[in-house]
Amino acid sequence: MSLIVTGTIGIDNVETPTGSAEGILGGSCAYFAAAASCYTSTRIVAAVGDDWPADHRSMLESFPGIDLAGLETRAGSKTFRWGGKYLENMNDRETLFTDLGVLEEAPPAIPDAFQDSEIVFLANTHPGVQRGFLKSLPNRKFTVADTMDLWINIARDDLVGLLGEIDGIVINDSEALLLTEHRNPFTAAKAIMEMGPKVVIIKKGEHGAVLVTPEGVAVIPAYPADETMVVDPTGCGDSFAGGFMGYIASRGSWEFSDLQAAMAWGTVSASFTLGAFALEGLQGLTMEGLEERMAKYQAAARVGDVNSIV
């Protein structure tokens, strides 16, 4: 099924305890699409300014599965810029600066050729923009959104409205706590389900992720990564969502077992993002590369006796 995403494309500065990079390609939409495009063709709807570097376009173009027909370059506008610094645990980060730029203008238009999109991902951006986007896609069959603490704090009404209109949400554990006042991820997920979405995924960074639906509960660890494998966590959540939604779109089905398998594919996709700055970890990645890492992940995350796996 056709997969479409809207969200941010940014120019990032990132500092980690072991390295740093300036002026690199980032943004929720970029990481999502790069990860999803390994599984299925992925349509982008996003806007950048005329300061957007040519090598960032080349980087996105190097992913054959990304359809850039909905990427708008606006003359006189500035690309979204973000700077962040990771703390020593590599799980928490500080935002150093945010220049919204083109995100403060009207949202990008959806090309006519994208109107038939069925699987929709609303990557992190203002929930008002997310609501407008999904209303412009009358053929949508399965819509999932991401959000962040900023919108929970300053645009809660829009976010609550959005929750009533989507099928699923992907959210960090700290954001789920902020939204529901429940620290326990399973209890928080049930509280979010009561706000609308029937599929709730809570991401716990290095500790894995949790899925709660009316059909059941799933839990998975993160891909095992020692210090030498952790270069830059930026975009891991978006890449997780990209792998998740890319797999769902390629299956064309979102039964509980599909969602559970999609969580594992999302984890595997994110593990490639973790190992390099920007999209470099995902560049050139094929289904064979994903399957090879999935086999390692399954072997490491096997639960219980080999002969009694249910």
Next chain:
Amino acid sequence: MSLIVTGTIGIDNVETPTGSAEGILGGSCAYFAAAASCYTSTRIVAAVGDDWPADHRSMLESFPGIDLAGLETRAGSKTFRWGGKYLENMNDRETLFTDLGVLEEAPPAIPDAFQDSEIVFLANTHPGVQRGFLKSLPNRKFTVADTMDLWINIARDDLVGLLGEIDGIVINDSEALLLTEHRNPFTAAKAIMEMGPKVVIIKKGEHGAVLVTPEGVAVIPAYPADETMVVDPTGCGDSFAGGFMGYIASRGSWEFSDLQAAMAWGTVSASFTLGAFALEGLQGLTMEGLEERMAKYQAAARVGDVNSIV
């Protein structure tokens, strides 16, 4: 194979955000043995004072798999007492008081009938006592120890000596950080392996556990538990170790696949401890009860496509 454990038996006061209990049976040895005894007969070596309540003895006696021949009651001595308070996240706790009592005296003797023990668990107590215990068991074939931040801080030399004499260690993530200065659990585990033990298990509480050996790495999530299932985390780490070692002793084998399966059984055992104060969650538990919960755990923690589980 025969399983033996030494450690503490205590009288605990516990406060959680949702309840409290005073004067209940606790201690590393009690929780370990109660969990392990579901899998195999478990020999206890421990000491209590003459203030030890009769109903605590009855509670331990209600576990048919626990061999109490090495439980010493000392006239004129006081039982170890511990009081703790859990913070709102149920993962962190403060120690309110510790009265060492009988733990400050000579360690309990190992009965002659226990001298042939092959599988040895050194539950949390002073590493000097742990070293003396394992040296008294010439037939030991697989020895695993637990420890805590206190001993890392005040008895590091004894602990480092112990690490050179054991096959495995079970340790919390915060303790692994304190011991190795590495936050990443895989990197910390490799640093601990260089200190001696070839089997390193790092417990992450509600986030599951990690196993590192020269043969490979395993990761598992905790058993999914919403707020209503979390009554008292006290003893969950000891019960995890009990399930782990009980399974290993019942198999009589500690290949990588055995250790990985044992991690899952430890997780299942700990999930019963979590749901009640003291040993009540484990009381009356049978292998059928464990297998039923294991099936639910495996279903929730399945990684990847159902048809491609490796």
